[in-house]
């Protein structure tokens with residue numbers, strides 16, 4: 848195939864962005880790329896080095912929907928890094944328990960009747 852230099856596409860991880868939506872654990876990630884395939888915003892691409900964690904190329908486009916984390920077959924290979932303002936907890940008055948967006952334990956049912 849006769850390719851011109853102008854036809855080539857180069858993709859790089861977006862390192863200058865302060866946004867780090869997903870954090871990979873290179874010790875547990877097998878580089879299977881399931882998270883790449885299910886990402887609804889296509890912000891991940893496979894790592895050119897086989898077996899390494901995917902690259903985050905559009906971190907600012909992440910929706911924090913956790914599809915990538917939920918479909919990962921490994922334990923503790925990928926975790927969402929929610930924005931700071933999402934990490935603010937709220938407290939249930941009745942029990943004194945703290946909860947926050949994205950917590951792993953299921954939320955308790957809301958006992959209040961609808962308004």
Ligand code: SF4
Pocket residue numbers: 871875876877878879880881882883900901918919920921924925
């Ligand atoms: S799905 Fe999990 S193990 Fe596979 S590449 Fe993504 S983080 Fe790594």
Ligand code: SF4
Pocket residue numbers: 868869885886887888889890891908909910911912913914915916927
């Ligand atoms: S949280 Fe959603 S948008 Fe962000 S990397 Fe995972 S699947 Fe993609």
